[in-house]
Amino acid sequence: MPESSETTKASSVNSAATAVPTAPPLAGAVAAGTLPGDGGLRQEVAALAAAQAGLNIEARTQFQMARARFLHHRMALIGLFAFVAILLFSTIGPLFWKYSYAQITTQFGTGPSMAHPFGTDTVGHDMLAQVMAATSTSIQTAMVVAGISTVLGTLIGALAGYYGKWSDAALMRFTDLLLIVPALVILLVLASAVSKSAGNWLWIALILAGLFWTVLARLVRGTFLSLREREFIEAEHAIGASDARIILRHMIPNAIGSIVVNATLTVALAILVEAALSFLGLGIQPPQVSLGYLINQAEGDATVLPYLFYFPAAFLIAIILAVNFIGDGLRDALDPQQRIRA
Amino acid sequence: MGTYILRRIAAGILVLAIGTFFLYLLVSLSGNPLANLMANPHISPATVRAARIELHLNEPLLQRYWTWITGVLQGNFGISTTGQSVGPQIWPRMWVTLQMVIPAVVIAAILGIGLGVVTAVRQYSITDHVSTGFAYLFFATPVFVIAILLKDFLAVKVDNATGHTILYTIGQNNPGTTGAWSIFVDSLAHDVLPVMTLVLITYASWSRYQRSSMLDVLNADYVRLARAKGLSRRRVLYVHALRNALIPVTTVIALDFAGILGGAVITEIVFGWEGMGRFLFTGLTGPVSPDVNVVMSALLIEAILVIAFNIIADVLYGVLDPRIRYA
Numbered sequence: 295m296p297e298s299s300e301t302t303k304a305s306s307v308n309s310a311a312t313a314v315p316t317a318p319p320l321a322g323a324v325a326a327g328t329l330p331g332d333g334g335l336r337q338e339v340a341a342l343a344a345a346q347a348g349l350n351i352e353a354r355t356q357f358q359m360a361r362a363r364f365l366h367h368r369m370a371l372i373g374l375f376a377f378v379a380i381l382l383f384s385t386i387g388p389l390f391w392k393y394s395y396a397q398i399t400t401q402f403g404t405g406p407s408m409a410h411p412f413g414t415d416t417v418g419h420d421m422l423a424q425v426m427a428a429t430s431t432s433i434q435t436a437m438v439v440a441g442i443s444t445v446l447g448t449l450i451g452a453l454a455g456y457y458g459k460w461s462d463a464a465l466m467r468f469t470d471l472l473l474i475v476p477a478l479v480i481l482l483v484l485a486s487a488v489s490k491s492a493g494n495w496l497w498i499a500l501i502l503a504g505l506f507w508t509v510l511a512r513l514v515r516g517t518f519l520s521l522r523e524r525e526f527i528e529a530e531h532a533i534g535a536s537d538a539r540i541i542l543r544h545m546i547p548n549a550i551g552s553i554v555v556n557a558t559l560t561v562a563l564a565i566l567v568e569a570a571l572s573f574l575g576l577g578i579q580p581p582q583v584s585l586g587y588l589i590n591q592a593e594g595d596a597t598v599l600p601y602l603f604y605f606p607a608a609f610l611i612a613i614i615l616a617v618n619f620i621g622d623g624l625r626d627a628l629d630p631q632q633r634i635r636a
Numbered sequence: 637m638g639t640y641i642l643r644r645i646a647a648g649i650l651v652l653a654i655g656t657f658f659l660y661l662l663v664s665l666s667g668n669p670l671a672n673l674m675a676n677p678h679i680s681p682a683t684v685r686a687a688r689i690e691l692h693l694n695e696p697l698l699q700r701y702w703t704w705i706t707g708v709l710q711g712n713f714g715i716s717t718t719g720q721s722v723g724p725q726i727w728p729r730m731w732v733t734l735q736m737v738i739p740a741v742v743i744a745a746i747l748g749i750g751l752g753v754v755t756a757v758r759q760y761s762i763t764d765h766v767s768t769g770f771a772y773l774f775f776a777t778p779v780f781v782i783a784i785l786l787k788d789f790l791a792v793k794v795d796n797a798t799g800h801t802i803l804y805t806i807g808q809n810n811p812g813t814t815g816a817w818s819i820f821v822d823s824l825a826h827d828v829l830p831v832m833t834l835v836l837i838t839y840a841s842w843s844r845y846q847r848s849s850m851l852d853v854l855n856a857d858y859v860r861l862a863r864a865k866g867l868s869r870r871r872v873l874y875v876h877a878l879r880n881a882l883i884p885v886t887t888v889i890a891l892d893f894a895g896i897l898g899g900a901v902i903t904e905i906v907f908g909w910e911g912m913g914r915f916l917f918t919g920l921t922g923p924v925s926p927d928v929n930v931v932m933s934a935l936l937i938e939a940i941l942v943i944a945f946n947i948i949a950d951v952l953y954g955v956l957d958p959r960i961r962y963a
Contacts, residue, residue: 473946474655474939476898479916483659483931486920487666566778570902573780574917589781593906597788607781614776 363627370623377616380609384429393420395427396581405601412605416595425605428583432565433613435499435584439564442503444557447510448549452541454511455518465515469508477505481567485576495578498571502564510556517549551628558621562614569610585610641951648943653705656936660701663931669693669717669924691717704932714929716919722929725915730937732808733911735827737900740834745889748839752846752885753878756854771840779899783833783906791829803828806908830907837899838892845888850881883956890949894942912937 354362364370393399398418399410406413412421454465472480481501488497521527522545530540546553565585571577572586580587585606592602668674669691673684688694692703707714713722755764774782791803804810804826813822853859854877862872901913908914912934919930954960 470651471655471658473894474651474942475659475935476894476901476938476942478898478901479935479938480659482901482917482920483663483666483926483935486926487662562776569778570780573778574902574905575921586778586780589784593784593788597792600789603784603788607784610778610781611773611776615772618772618776 360627364623367623367626369619370626373616373619373623376612377620380429380613380616381433384426384433387426388423388430391420391423391426393423395419395423395583397423405599413599413601415591415602416599421602421605424583424588425585425609428585428588428606429609429613431495431578431582431584432568432586432610435495435502435568435578436561436564438496438499439502439506439568440557440560442500443507443560444510444553446503447507447556448514448546448553450507451511451514452518452546455515456522456537456541456545458519462515465511469512472505472508478567478570480505481571482574482576485571495582495584498568498577499564502567506560506563510553510560513552513556514549517552518545521545521548551625554628555621555625558617558624562617562621565610565614565617637951637954641947644947644950648947652936652939652943655939656705656932657701659935660704660928660932661697663926663928663935664697664700666920667926669926669928672923700928704929708933708936713933716930717924717927718922722933726912726933726937729910729912729915732909733897733900733904733913735808735823736830736834736903736909736911737896739827740831740838741889741893741896743831744835744839744842747835748842749846749882749885751839751843753850753873753881755843756847756850756881757873759851767843771844774836774840777837779833779837779902780906782836783830783903786829786833787906801825805829808909808911830903830909833903833906834896834899838896841892842885842889846881846885849884850877853877853881856880883953886956887949887953890945890952893945894938897938897941 388394393410397420399414399420400418401410401414402416402418404410404414410420410422412425414420415424450465454462484501484504485498488494488501527540527544530544535544568577568584569586569589572584573590575590578584578587588606589603589610592599592606595602670684670687670693673679673687692700695703704714711723713726716722751767755761755767758764787805791805794803795801802825808826809819809823810826813819859872859877862876863869867876897913900911901917903909904911904913905917916931916934919925919927919934
């Protein structure tokens with residue numbers, strides 16, 4: 295996967311890119327092996343070459359360039375395609391499938407067959423219907439988590455980074471507090487509180503969002519702290535722009551790359567953590583099903599009825615892989631400076 | 637450096653004090669330990685009342701917190717809702733968890749750093765691509781899926797194929813094993829799968845960090861200079877490059893400790909180990925829960941470990957990179 299791994303080298307590639315017009319440094323970079331297979335850079339080099347040859351090139355907006363870079367990221371496109379396919383499967387699939395996820399058939403613990411492609415569990419549920427319902431619950435929960443934590447994180451990070459002082463101190467101290475205990479452990483405590491009363495997916499989503507926003511808030515705060523000192527913001531102040539206008543029209547667009555990438559990665563993280571909570575019996579409660587719950591149910595019979603485990607586990611891994619690839623592609627497209635974790 | 641460490645420890649204690657206060661409120665308010673008793677029609681209101689007094693639930697919340705924190709400072713972790721003293725259970729359970737976590741961290745660090753170096757030196761080779769592929773796969777696989785795969789598929793197949801129980805899937809040891817050597821071998825056989833689980837979920841991100849920092853270093857001017865001076869490739873790689881490339885990953889490993897403890901909770905539950913994670917989990921979900929003294933003691937120990945490793949990470953950074961100076 296050369297495209298996806300390339301971002302690990304983003305910093306040196308970028309420094310090479312600034313040196314493009316003078317040929318020797320670029321040649322040196324190629325010789326040193328820093329550039330092979332980098333689609334984005336090759337494009338930029340080609341564009342520069344075209345410019346030097348006196349050809350007209352149209353200026354492209356930030357969005358157009360990002361889209362072009364994303365579309366050149368093969369794994370990201372595969373991830374996007376897979377994610378859309380899984381999303382359609384889990385949302386539209388149940389409309390066309392003869393069994394509903396709560397329906398109990400007369401088949402108990404039968405393996406995959408024509409009537410039940412994913413088999414049935416020991417209670418008699420059709421596993422295909424169960425997996426479809428579980429997948430949509432998992433994705434739905436993760437989307438809500440990503441949505442809420444992105445809005446909250448951006449807002450609070452922006453306020454802390456822009457105004458500083460006590461709002462900044464409060465944010466940093468709060469996130470410090472969250473850092474002292476493994477996140478999963480805090481989630482266990484919170485989830486055990488709601489799972490006893492109402493094991494609703496929305497509650498789980500709210501709890502996850504309540505913990506996840508801090509990552510983005512710190513990120514946005516950092517970006518804002520450095521943006522605040524830049525000349526174009528000073529110029530905005532000078533012409534009398536309001537704080538709201540500066541934040542919304544000038545600073546957030548400059549931080550949009552890391553916000554979008556973080557939102558995507560939050561989806562993957564939320565699916566993983568929700569699955570872990572449900573696996574421990576503290577997440578989504580029956581009659582609702584989620585992938586973690588299905589895997590929990592399958593564990594007891596895993597040696598006898600392995601397909602009960604394989605299908606939900608495969609879907610869980612496939613969704614997270616797909617979302618991670620999309621995130622990588624978005625990072626390469628929107629936020630080339632940020633280092634990649636994967 | 638000494639004053640820096642002392643200051644960090646002082647700040648850590650402050651965060652602990654505030655953190656445990658909020659956690660205590662959170663855990664206490666997360667449920668009613670008497671809910672099961674009250675729901676049982678065969679239990680008289682008098683019994684419930686007696687239980688309430690015995691568990692000090694009739695006292696105000698702040699007073700309960702004060703009793704708990706002053707007790708902890710004197711080494712008394714209180715009594716669990718099942719009537720056992722919490723303190724004496726902590727160390728044996730901590731020992732069980734560390735039996736899983738420490739070998740996992742050591743193996744994952746060696747594997748991660750080794751793979752990171754190899755994939756950086758041979759960038760875009762087959763090894764690099766395969767390693768990247770596995771890294772993505774392990775990022776996307778939840779810890780409980782790996783644990784179940786190892787337990788119910790790998791271990792059962794291995795044990796069936798050999799006709800002996802080589803890999804144990806439940807518990808941290810066989811009670812009743814005698815003799816130092818037998819106890820060691822027995823623990824080892826129980827240790828393999830949980831350690832493997834933790835290694836697989838951890839090593840991947842470390843190998844990626846190591847790869848990227850190694851690549852940075854390999855492209856640095858001083859490495860090119862060292863080669864230009866005529867030093868052997870091996871010497872440049874392992875003496876000049878690796879030494880510097882190890883700095884970022886060392887701190888990452890120390891900081892990831894919290895995550896590994898979190899993963900250990902699930903691993904303990906799947907493999908039935910009676911460690912700290914299971915202690916916490918039964919304290920939260922057992923019949924008389926939340927068992928505040930049990931949950932809080934587990935949270936406190938984990939919080940102390942996380943803070944300690946955060947300080948170690950920062951100190952290590954200064955030791956490894958002389959350019960960093962702590963005032």
